[in-house]
Amino acid sequence: MRTSRWLTTLYFVILLLGVLVALPNLLTEKQLEYLPSFMRQTKVVLGLDLRGGSSLVLEVDAKSLKRDQLRTALDNVRGKLREKQIQSTSVRIIGDSIVAVIPDAGQRQTALTTLKELATPISSGAFRASSSDIDVSEQNDAIRVTLTEAGIKYRVNNAVDQSLEIIRRRVDQVGVAEPSIQKVGLDRIEVQLPGLQDPKQLRDLLGTTAKMTFHLVPTNVDMNNPPVGVSILPGYTDENQRFPIYDQVSLDGSVLTDASAGFDPQIPGKSLISFKLNTIGAKAFAEITRQNIGKPFAIVLDNKVLTAPTIQGVIPGGSGQITGNFTPKEASTLAALLRAGALPAPLTVIEERTVGPDLGADAIKMGLYTGIAGFFLVALFIFLLYGLWGIIADIALALHTVLTFAALSLIGATLTLPGIAGIILGIGIAVDANILINERIREESEKGMGAMAALDRGFKHAFSTIIDANVTAAIATILLLWFGTGQIRGFAVTMLLGIVISLFTDVTIVRIIMSWVVREWKITNLHIHSFFKFIPQHTNFHFMNARFIGIGVSIFLSIASVVLFFKPGLNFGIDFMGGSQMAITTKAPADLATLRSTLGQLGLGEIALQNVSNQNTVLIRVQQQDGGEAQQTAAIEKLKTAVKTIYPDVTFDQIEVVGPKVSGELATAGFTAVVLAAIAMMFYIWWRFEWFFAIGAIVTIVLDTTKMVGFFALFQLDFNLTAIAALLTIVGYSVNDKVVVYDRMRENMRLYKKMALRQLVDMSINQVLIRCIFTSTTTVLAMLPMAIWGGSAVHNFAIPMVVGVVIATSSSIFIAAPILLFLGNWWHHHHEGRDLIEDKPQRSQVKAN
Known part of the structure; x- marks a missing residue:
């Protein structure tokens, strides 16, 4: 029962330091000003469920990334074979590999040695198990180039690391205080934004690749049967509108240096986006406009046409404008996306939670x-x-x-x-x-x-x-x-x-x-005395x-x-079943029958309504939608629009969306x-x-x-x-x-x-x-x-x-x-x-x- 004096002193110091570190949690913001700066930093951060805000979990689209890598590998294989003048009857993607059929045995051995030069060694952390990102092998009269599993994981990991910085820049454009952006596992990113109550804006901001390209537009194209090298893309704000564009990229969006939202001085109230290109981009842009006066020129964002104006003359300064049917908010979001740069791979929203x-x-x-x-x-x-x-x-x-x-x-x-x-x-x-x-x-x-x-x-x-x-x-x-x-x-x-x-x-x-x-x-x-003297201390039950x-x-x-x-059966929550859940509060008592009738016509499947705490608060649950995570978030927007038509002054207290993969x-x-x-x-x-x-x-x-x-x-x-x-x-x-x-x-x-x-x-x-x-x-x-x-x-x-x-x-x-x-x-x-x-x-x- 004896404790040395130095140990007792140590315990006292630990307790004192603990009290000092915990003290800021008991003080208001004004009272914190009287404390030293280092003590102000020790206040416990409150989660979104305690201060409100939005949270998204995004996942790198590994399939899309793999598809892009296969296309890149296909171009590299064709380029290497052309460079060495190796004759092949076909070079194409089959499954997860590029297969080059080379009938001549001698040329096939040369191709095997040449294509192995495309392999990049992997020597980073957990990916040391594989020596390279591709595997090159000979099969009968063909050479097979396959992306290795370690190579794909390595690229996914790199894509997440690059995306973290781009997302951070995008969030900074919105100006949210104290954002939390962190990597979760190998291929996911969690973004928590306190105070942000519009999850749609957050999804648009973070779930968009923002890959911008410039393309020339062909004329007199049959929309139902376009020629080789021409694609038909939808409009960005109106997907029913269709544009033919040449597949070849005339100018890449990486040359963009700035973008800002504004209004068209000639048409009051019409939003537009102004952009600037770097020196290389400005020179290329000027040359393109010089050679194509009188021709349409499309600006494409994530395979959707933002605008396709006709080139009226040479544009030498590297500046331009993007017009369309944008609201001021949409124009602001688009400008933020373009300023922050494109993501290396698409990100899918797999979980979303919002607390009012x-x-x-x-x-x-x-x-x-x-x-x-x-x-x-x-x-x-x-x-x-x-x-x-x-x-x-x-x-x-x-x-x-x-x-x-x-x-x-x-x-x-x-x-x-x-x-x-x-x-x-x-x-x-x-x-x-x-x-x-x-x-x-x-x-x-x-x-x-x-x-x-x-x-x-x-x-x-x-x-x-x-x-x-x-x-x-x-x-x-x-x-x-x-x-x-x-x-x-x-x-x-x-x-x-x-x-x-x-x-x-x-x-x-x-x-x-x-x-x-x-x-x-x-x-x-x-003598340890108890106030519960009526309780027997010694029992003798059999x-x-x-x-x-x-x-x-x-x-x-x-x-x-x-x-x-x-x-x-168990009443499984959306954590396990997937789907969407929304808590709303109305000014007047909510009419569940009217809500059920209106929401039932949205075609979202089974919808459950339940009063929580009082007649003004309703919990709305929607079953998991077919088609994956994107459909879950789209269902929420439909729900919100429908609820607002019945109760314009409704408050959305809490929104949760959990995709089938997460559940x-x-x-x-x-x-x-x-x-x-x-x-x-x-x-x-x-x-x-x-x-x-x-x-x-x-x-x-x-x-x-x-x-x-x-x-x-x-x-x-x-x-x-x-x-x-x-x-x-x-x-x-x-x-x-x-x-x-x-x-x-x-x-x-x-x-x-x-x-x-x-x-x-x-x-x-x-x-x-x-x-x-x-x-x-x-x-x-x-x-x-x-x-x-x-x-x-x-x-x-x-x-x-x-x-x-x-x-x-x-x-x-x-x-x-x-x-x-x-x-x-x-x-x-x-x-x-x-x-x-x-x-x-x-x-x-x-x-x-």
Whole structure:
């Protein structure tokens, strides 16, 4: 119980620095001005769900990039064969390769050597497995040039890196404050723009390649049967308008140096775009206009004709204008695209989320209120449980919360509403350590030990249980961090920080304070008094008498849950089903029948309407559209237009679009995370205890999980990523609770080797019953305010957590313990004379709770 002075000083410095780092989060913008500049930077960044804005996840179109690379490779192959005067009967793209048929064997060998010169070595990071970007091989009388998988991945990775900078320049043109633009995985980019409420403008800005080219326009062309070398392209603003253009690019858009939106001085109110070319471009532009006076000249953006004016004369200065049926906003967006430059490959919007500022403000308010309420309820409960010693635990909880915010600030994490839920749940779990410690100290004191000895043994015996419980919770949290995305990762980060920090504040700091109080106050005997004196501290229930009833009821509920899983089934959210979801608020009570009738005529498939919170707020869900991600976002625009025709003053609080590719990935990742969590925890318990403990835990996890799935199906709660987070957390908590029971059973098995196993199991459960109830109560109290008032964003997490804690606690007593009893009896029957717990040297030193 003694801590050296230098170590105590170090702990004090850590706490002081934590308070200073977290302090800016409690101050207003005006108050922050009085702080040093370096302290202003430590304020936690709020996520879009707390401050409003738009978020897009873009994916590089690998197929398009591969197609372009094949065309480039085809031109290179033809060029090399011409250069070496090698005769070929055909050179064309077949599948993923370029095949050059060369009948002459000698020329074929020369071609093989020549074409291998086209290969570019790849020596960057993860792509070192392949030596080049193309593979050249001989097959019969042909040479096959194939793009390697490593080469394609390398180019996709480069395209993402180049796109990051171009997107950053485009966003800067819009002038959004504090944008977040980052690479996600190998081929994706996530863009978060706080305050931007027009996702269409964001899609147009980021999802457009902006590849501009200049082409001459042929005359007298049959639009239905154009000649070779001529393509028919649609207009940019009117796709029904069609233009014939020569495929050959007269001038590339890379020579563009500036573009700006303005108005035509000759036609008031008509928007146009002015552009300037660099020196090389200006010279080429002047030559083109000199040679083609009186001919149309098309300006093409992403295979759509912006304009095709007739060249009236030579344009020597490298300046020009693009006219069309643009609105001022469209002209401004186009100018921004042209200024920022073209993307190296098309980007597809695969996920879109928008949160209105009002909804964000409400989320902050409810997150703050429910967080404070949860903390207050837990702190009050601990004080009523342990009096003065409860106040010490409450101080540790406050420090725990402060250090969590400090850690979030230091790592630059973004705080979301699920993140707030993670902090609150972390508080509830952190209290478990204090309950285990205080209950164990109380036990040791009742045995007649002195104050310091009781503290010493209480902390020592509780510590292994605390470690086991935290490790099992951390396993689930790490898997959430690994497989989760977006806000779920935010929840996982805050939970993981909470678990780690709790070992410092709720064990180390509490130990130092308690030992200091005992020394300073010269306490000889510890008496931990509770205001709940009516609760018996020692019970003698015969739980195993009801083991068949407990297991029978559990199996019945699990079977019923499986039935509910198939009918009515889970109410899968758009995270897993794909599609679109929109939350709207109207000034007057919304007429669902009128909305349903109007939206049903849009041809978007099944549309579900649901009132949320009140009659003015409606949640609109649209099924996944055929044709991919682009159709999902187009469906949202149709919905918004139709809703505005009924309610012109409508507010769009929240918009979410999840493409089929993303939804499939999320469903796979969620299922994998739950399964891996159960397996990892089983192996951990097997390692820390014995095989029969692990079997008992895994069977209980399966039964607990099926019941939770049945709960989701029965009450038709949204089963989405938040639900997966709740399931994983409940799995972790369930194992956490069983570790407390198992630890005591293991200890008693070593102390009372001659006691009947049934009697020993009952005794162990009675010894830890009160602390199991107390720890579960603190977690419920922490989550209850959020479950009641937290809002739709966290209901799917908080409500199941409250129910899950009750299920997990009861299953520890009525399922895990009887299973252990059955396995123990079977072991004794088949291995007469051998102990259920083998005294293995490496395990015999582990003290139980």
